Amino acid sequence: MKLLVVEDDATTGPYIARGLREEGQSVDLVTNGRDALIQATSGHYDVMIVDRMVPEIDGLTLVKTLRGAGNQTPVLFLTSLGSVEDRIGGLNAGGDDYLVKPFAFGELSARVAALARRPQAMQEETVLEAGALRMDLVRRTVRRLIPDGEAEITLVPREFALLEHLMRRKGRVQTRTMLLEAVWDISFDPMTNVVETHISRLRAKIDKPFGTDTIQTVRGAGYRIDV
Amino acid sequence: MRPRLAPLVNSTPFRLALPLVALFSVASLLGLAAAFAVTQRSFEQTVRADLNQDMAGFRAAPSAGALSQLVEAEARDTDPGRMILSYIAPNRRHYGNALIARTAEGYHMVSPSAEAPQIAGRYLALTASLRGGQLTVARSLAEIDALRDVFQRILLLSLVPAILLSLSVGLYLAQRSAARVGRIAETLEDLTGGNLEARVSPASSWPADLAQIGAKVDAMASAQDASVTALRQVSSDIAHDLKTPIQRVAVHLDDLTRAPSLRPKDRALVDTARAELDGIVSVFHSLLQITQIETGSPRARFAPVDLGTLAETFCELYEPTAAERGQTLRLIPPATSPVIEGDRGLLGQLLANLIENALRHTPDGAEVTVSLETTEGQALLAVADTGPGIPEAEHALVLRRLYRMERSRTTPGNGLGLSLVASVASVHDAELRLMPNAPGSDQEGLRVEVTFPLPHRSEASSARPAPDGNAALIGAGWSASAR
Numbered sequence: 001m002k003l004l005v006v007e008d009d010a011t012t013g014p015y016i017a018r019g020l021r022e023e024g025q026s027v028d029l030v031t032n033g034r035d036a037l038i039q040a041t042s043g044h045y046d047v048m049i050v051d052r053m054v055p056e057i058d059g060l061t062l063v064k065t066l067r068g069a070g071n072q073t074p075v076l077f078l079t080s081l082g083s084v085e086d087r088i089g090g091l092n093a094g095g096d097d098y099l100v101k102p103f104a105f106g107e108l109s110a111r112v113a114a115l116a117r118r119p120q121a122m123q124e125e126t127v128l129e130a131g132a133l134r135m136d137l138v139r140r141t142v143r144r145l146i147p148d149g150e151a152e153i154t155l156v157p158r159e160f161a162l163l164e165h166l167m168r169r170k171g172r173v174q175t176r177t178m179l180l181e182a183v184w185d186i187s188f189d190p191m192t193n194v195v196e197t198h199i200s201r202l203r204a205k206i207d208k209p210f211g212t213d214t215i216q217t218v219r220g221a222g223y224r225i226d227v
Numbered sequence: 228m229r230p231r232l233a234p235l236v237n238s239t240p241f242r243l244a245l246p247l248v249a250l251f252s253v254a255s256l257l258g259l260a261a262a263f264a265v266t267q268r269s270f271e272q273t274v275r276a277d278l279n280q281d282m283a284g285f286r287a288a289p290s291a292g293a294l295s296q297l298v299e300a301e302a303r304d305t306d307p308g309r310m311i312l313s314y315i316a317p318n319r320r321h322y323g324n325a326l327i328a329r330t331a332e333g334y335h336m337v338s339p340s341a342e343a344p345q346i347a348g349r350y351l352a353l354t355a356s357l358r359g360g361q362l363t364v365a366r367s368l369a370e371i372d373a374l375r376d377v378f379q380r381i382l383l384l385s386l387v388p389a390i391l392l393s394l395s396v397g398l399y400l401a402q403r404s405a406a407r408v409g410r411i412a413e414t415l416e417d418l419t420g421g422n423l424e425a426r427v428s429p430a431s432s433w434p435a436d437l438a439q440i441g442a443k444v445d446a447m448a449s450a451q452d453a454s455v456t457a458l459r460q461v462s463s464d465i466a467h468d469l470k471t472p473i474q475r476v477a478v479h480l481d482d483l484t485r486a487p488s489l490r491p492k493d494r495a496l497v498d499t500a501r502a503e504l505d506g507i508v509s510v511f512h513s514l515l516q517i518t519q520i521e522t523g524s525p526r527a528r529f530a531p532v533d534l535g536t537l538a539e540t541f542c543e544l545y546e547p548t549a550a551e552r553g554q555t556l557r558l559i560p561p562a563t564s565p566v567i568e569g570d571r572g573l574l575g576q577l578l579a580n581l582i583e584n585a586l587r588h589t590p591d592g593a594e595v596t597v598s599l600e601t602t603e604g605q606a607l608l609a610v611a612d613t614g615p616g617i618p619e620a621e622h623a624l625v626l627r628r629l630y631r632m633e634r635s636r637t638t639p640g641n642g643l644g645l646s647l648v649a650s651v652a653s654v655h656d657a658e659l660r661l662m663p664n665a666p667g668s669d670q671e672g673l674r675v676e677v678t679f680p681l682p683h684r685s686e687a688s689s690a691r692p693a694p695d696g697n698a699a700l701i702g703a704g705w706s707a708s709a710r
Contacts, residue, residue, distance in 0.1 A: 009471050009474070009475070011474075011475040011478050011479070012471070012474050012475060012478060015478040015481070015482075080469075080470035080471065088528075100512075101470045101471065101473070101474045102470060102473045102476075102477045104481075184540060184544055185540075186540075186544070186575055186579075187572055188572065188575070188579075190544075190579045190583065191509060192545070192583050192587075194544050194548055197547035197548045197550075198547055200547075201547050
């Protein structure tokens with residue numbers, strides 16, 4: 001993946017770039033809006049990470065300008081604010097996602113990965129698979145293949161939605177806030193670790209009885225179902 | 228839309244019109260009365276002059292006999308309705324067309340019935356002793372009486388319509404000005420509600436005084452808008468200036484954990500520092516958010532929010548957390564789910580904070596109940612627990628920013644939960660009340676009630692039946708976990 005990072009802070013910018021490079025991405029780092037505009041129009045990027053407050057041309061104007069010129073590269077805004085107005089303003093300007101500082105690198109990385117895949121239309125699968133786990137989206141059933149047949153697993157609707165979300169994004173880390181947004185439609189981070197409790201309930205049903213490890217915890221980031 | 232009459236009658240233009248109408252009526256009445264008096268006087272003087280002339284004619288008669296004949300002759304040609312002639316001769320015989328007997332001479336009024344029942348109306352009479360007898364000449368005042376009727380009609384036909392007309396005009400003006408005053412009031416209400424873009428924009432047709440008030444309100448709104456924008460700029464600057472270094476600290480800590488030579492003891496230290504940093508971020512974020520709610524204009528984003536669905540979502544979200552400590556989180560769903568005008572994100576945070584607060588400050592095994600009731604024009608959301616509660620004296624204090632009760636210093640939380648709840652409630656015009664859940668018992672518990680006003684709509688659209696199937700399903704999940 002080719003990424004453009006627009007961040008003027010001398011510590012945060014290189015940190016993001018280094019982290020993403022360690023993950024095997026190709027990263028260009030620019031520290032002001034004007035350079036960003038030149039880079040974005042000359043190179044093809046998969047995702048742009050744009051701080052809202054950068055010198056010369058601010059992030060919002062930069063993205064508006066790019067969108068006006070027909071550039072559809074997914075944009076992840078970085079912001080210090082995080083108010084609802086701020087978020088709406090960013091999304092209205094053409095941003096695709098929003099991350100409030102200070103953020104953990106895992107969160108940034110997971111969101112960039114999600115953005116890069118976004119353009120692909122979600123395949124209309126009716127059965128999702130992960131190892132021996134089978135999820136029938138039409139009949140709303142979950143089964144695990146065991147040596148002597150199949151075990152039926154009963155999930156409440158929200159557990160089903162949570163598992164479906166993870167199964168549809170196999171191999172990609174989903175952070176707590178991403179899960180809250182997608183499964184519960186909640187865009188703020190509650191102080192209690194509510195997502196952990198739901199994940200552990202889900203694990204207690206789909207993994208624990210079978211000694212499996214379908215849902216994995218990614219330290220400092222979130223959860224993932226491996227391919 | 229027809230404005231109601233009572234507020235119009237009480238309005239400034241009508242109140243100004245009323246004394247003017249009264250003054251005009253009194254002046255008209257006085258004018259008419261004076262005109263009538265003057266006319267009546269001059270008419271009476273004419274009658275007196277006529278009577279004197281008549282009398283002079285009779286005085287010319289040389290004897291009582293001649294006078295009697297003259298009176299008789301005149302009386303034959305005279306209509307008693309217009310003029311009465313009466314002569315009582317020295318021999319007590321009466322001549323004339325009616326009998327009027329008088330003891331005194333001079334002018335006097337003659338009314339019908341008493342002395343001369345055959346006549347009608349009032350008469351002015353002149354009596355004189357003539358040729359040994361008594362002659363009375365009386366002329367009818369019917370014309371004056373007719374004049375009074377004329378004046379009364381003038382009064383009715385001019386004054387009453389004039390008063391009615393001016394009152395109607397007063398009401399019309401009041402209504403027009405009420406529309407303008409209404410616009411000013413609406414603008415002020417919008418401004419109070421946080422919509423700082425509201426303006427009166429008085430049209431050029433407005434009267435100068437109202438236009439001036441309108442322009443002043445607009446100027447005030449612009450100034451307020453500018454200062455709020457400046458305040459937002461300041462808070463966003465502070466946010467940026469502080470959050471960037473916080474981000475850097477996070478980066479440095481992250482780099483530190485990657486160092487391969489880090490001893491386990493130091494690693495624990497780094498983790499502690501990270502946790503502290505998270506605490507700082509959480510306080511900072513909450514403070515910033517409260518400021519943004521209070522200075523921003525969240526009302527501009529208000530949309531219908533189904534409180535029942537929202538409460539369901541959050542109870543379901545926190546239920547496993549509660550179960551981990553053997554606590555029970557229950558939702559008592561309403562018969563009909565209230566739909567209020569609000570910001571779903573903020574209301575969700577209100578619920579999350581109330582539930583987190585209840586779970587955090589109650590012991591293992593405690594019960595937390597979320598209930599929702601729709602009463603007339605209001606939706607009551609309550610979160611009640613069976614914990615130790617909060618002493619009544621501290622109820623107001625816990626809503627303050629960063630206030631933490633002595634005994635909760637050791638529990639997690641940043642002391643901003645309830646103040647955020649208070650500012651979210653306030654921006655929704657909701658009333659927030661704290662009370663003991665079970666007054667009198669040793670574990671009084673805390674019950675937090677938030678009363679939202681329901682939008683003024685028909686019952687059907689402000690509430691919808693609770694999704695029974697779904698609620699039952701979730702309910703079953705809870706009761707299983709509660710045991």
